[in-house]
Amino acid sequence: MTDKKRFLKAGALAGALLLNSTLPAHSQIDYQSWLENFRQKAAQSGISKKTLDGTLTGLTPNKRVLELDRRQPEFSLTFWKYLNNSISDKRIKRGRELLKKHAGLFKKVHEKYGVQPRFLVAFWGLETNFGDYTGVFPLIQSLTTLAHDERRREFFTKQLITALEVMDRGDIPYDVKASWAGAMGYCQFMPTTYKAYAVDGDGDNKRDMWNSLPDVFYSAANFLSQSGWQPGETWGREVKIPKNLNLDLTGLGTKKQIGDWAKLGILNIDGKALPKADIKASLILPSGYKGPAFLVYENFRTILDWNRSNFYAIAVGHLADRLVWKGPLQSPQRKETPLSRAQTLKIQARLNALGYDVGKPDGIAGSRTRKGIKAFQKKNNIPADGYPNAELLGLLK
Structure with a gap:
């Protein structure tokens, strides 16, 4: 799914408000003045006074949210540190147990959307440790803080107006808690994702991402399916690259058939030939040419629609593999000092x-x-x- 299509799905109301309320990048307007201006535009765009009074009254910016925005683990950790933090024996064991416990539900979701159960459990585990940590930050305070901040103002203004829309419709309560960045529920949907893709999986006319596992997994699979998930395909594989490989070929900007990568000397991580398959892949080096290498497929790109981090997408794919008893990565772990x-x-x-x-x-x-x-x-x-x-x-x- 293209970025253009995804933006259109977010709703005309969000787009209209953005045109009126997004401030120039150089603006230093203070939070309260910005909030009052935003409130006026939100009211003009159709958000009820009841919702605005219930959500935008008495707010102050959350400095902790800005601190966390500046040091996200995908940017502040080395690849191996990130992966080892994300995938532990305990998480793998629990994921396998949940995969078995909810097998009936996952089968129904798989039949409807084509998303393999192991990937849904991997998202669940990485996002909230299987529902243990869904967030403690008041959603609207976080979103107003980030929408006022200059770094990603346009993105978070769209998230904020969408959150107010779904609250105005009664889909989620005013005081809902989320991650510092506004991600909600067991699988951490952003407001625009919730609005566009959340599904009533249990038939109770609600889309409950906190208490209903059918809603959670039907919604997650619906999002992945509409974002381009390829049923029956995996995410990628760890590979060996020759020393003389042209590194211009690395990165998601280059796609080649697996057979063409094989002709360039790429091997499976165990030294065997790559499988013969009619699949296009890209070669990525998440920690540089001295680190591990991966051939990644279309489903890897779909995972990136969930979170735009190669580290994250590799972690999802690898955890999904471990849940079905595939082994750990084989590349040696180099000790690196992360950049501040x-x-x-x-x-x-x-x-x-x-x-x-x-x-x-x-x-x-x-x-x-x-x-x-x-x-x-x-x-x-x-x-x-x-x-x-x-x-x-x-x-x-």
């Missing part, structure tokens, strides 16, 4: 100074920063994997 936000800021500032436009430095190594790193590496005859680390920082200095 200040160090990433230095990398971005230095790249900009050298003419590699990576945008305004924000301390988060996103796709634009990695593209700039890759260009710098190529120009200086360094393996161009686009990976930010302490060695790169030293070279830039």
Whole structure:
């Protein structure tokens, strides 16, 4: 599903409000003034006075939310640290037990949507540890804090107005708790995802993402199915790459048939030939050319629609594999020191100074920063994997 289609699904009301309420990036308008302006626009767009009074009264910004936004684990941890934090023997054991316990429900969901049960349990485990931690932050306070903040104002303004819409319809209570970023329920749906994809799986005319497992899993599978999930296919596989591989071929921007990757010397992680299958794949290096390598398929891209982090998508796929008794990753775990936000800021500032436009430095190594790193590496005859680390920082200095 394209970003354009997904935006249209979010609703015309959210789009209309964005045009009126999104402030210029340089604006330093204070929170209370911004909130009053937002409230007026929300009222003009059709949100009832009852809902606005019940949600936007007495609010103050939550500084903790902003702190957490600046140091998300996908950006602040190394690959192996992130993976080891996400996938433990305890989580695997519990996931297998739940997969068996709710087999009947998962079978029905699989038959309807084509999403394999092991992936649904993997999402459930990674998002909330199987429902143990659904969030303690008041939803509207978090969303107003992030919508007022400049970093991702447009995205969170859309989430905020959508949350008010579904509250106005009575779908969720005003005082609902969520993650710091506004993700809700057992599988942590954002408000726009809830509005577009949540399903009444148990037939009680509610879409309850906290107390009804049928609602949770029918909704999760509905989202994945409509986002392009390929029934019968897996997410990817760990592979070995030859030392002379052209690293320009790495990244999600390149797709090749598995047979074409095999011709370039790519092998399965056990040293055997890749399977013969009519599937296109991309080659990703989540911790640079010295770390593990993965061929990833279309379902990997669909997982990214849930969370735009390669670390996260690999963790979902690998946990799903472990739940059905596949083994751990085989690449050796290298010890790495994660970059601090200040160090990433230095990398971005230095790249900009050298003419590699990576945008305004924000301390988060996103796709634009990695593209700039890759260009710098190529120009200086360094393996161009686009990976930010302490060695790169030293070279830039």
